[in-house]
Amino acid sequence: MAATEAFAPAKLNLTLHVTGQRADGYHLLDSLVVFADVGDRLTLTPGPAMRIDLSGPFATGVPTDARNLVWRAAEAAAWCGHIALEKNLPHGAGIGGGSSDAAAVLRAIAGRGAGADVALSLGADVPVCLSGAPQRMQGVGERLSPVPDVPALDLVLVNPGAHVATPDVFRAMDRRDNPAMDVCGAWPDRGAFLRWLLDQRNDLQEPACGIAPAIRDALAALKDAELSRMSGSGATCFGIYPDEVAAKTAAQEIAARHPGWWVVATRTSASPKVS
Template structure:
């Protein structure tokens, strides 16, 4: 089999409620997650020995442990490959993986988690492993709380510590192939552990679990459902990276922006638009006024 190429889509937390905290310190979440056609790119090629090559706009931000291809690597792609090899009785993953890193690091859109999930899916295809095999879900969770929902790769509700993933209704289209989205990041890392520490220090009350899953029939219903929710980490993330507030204000001021919100623990924010033209114009305007920010636009599904 020749090289297999995959998009590792950006994960967008359309809302994120913190509903509690376990005795072991892990927070309990309630989130609606969508995915975008904006993402990293992985190519997996059969090989005698495992190797990992990284390039792309954000490859320079990786540290030496993140470039390591050993089982002790700090990179979730390598760790996912070695975990899959162990789970399937292989001494070595036996693939060469090429990761084109297009998403900013530590940016709240699940880049590393999506890369890991895409590695799992790709190896399942290459090795003819059932992606619903019993060992896959716990293996994904062992790599990180966002990996199980990224393994699903379509709109889903994520609860517990990320281990409870259930399907969500399809995200409705705007005027194009999907609802249009603009992603903006100030290129300032916003590591998740630090944001959760800031959230805990604020001693904010936990959100009550939703009585029922949000439902929608069209884009108007969808936006209305989202407006009844929030991202509970916004204040903590903004305290960590103040530029988040500037980004949210900039997105909210754009013509055609139906909703502007922080994704995950940040610092990436998103704006939802009903038309490709409005999203494209907003992205171009923000890039012009803030050339030091990362800005991208696409669709969300």
């Protein structure tokens, strides 16, 4: 049977404001999310039984049964067969690895119109990963709004190898009712976008640094960037650079100084042009 290939890009929270907490314990978020050109790759081949085979630099430790979100996504879409998953993104790293993988499965099977309820049932980040374009994500991940005029960005992603559990980071927060993002969208140019971005936050960055001080080291390594920040609940950090050459040069220098870290230069997708 014909195989279908899918790409699961890294998800980056350029901002992540924690604005409240529901009675059921779920936190309310306000985040600007974009997607990079680095990610995991999947090949789906229909068949009589579910099977996941792993490859790639971060395959170790990834489950190959129903604990894996790609398995659950396939079952939710009433699909069965063989999934070859190439893990190029570190897992538990704040860049949506498992969620993006699950969204890629849903896109491959049902397209971007896959049910929002199905996507949300798999995890808070799956709906935004299903969109694949810059979005403002609010609530617990279910409220998505396309954001116009987000420019493409040349970034360096750095993960120092630290692992932080998301529940631990939320528990370490001193305050959960922080201000929402400023009004976003319709920036006239890249400079205006960066000035806006500098005024926003990741409210999980300081709690995560308290749990894993290596995150501060990653941010320090990105000191020459126009802006550096942690993505999601960590431990991956990003630095924004003026252009592709500057990003690649910075990535090479950081990787040489820290050979045990995951360091990659990448570019994010811009908002779709409105005709």
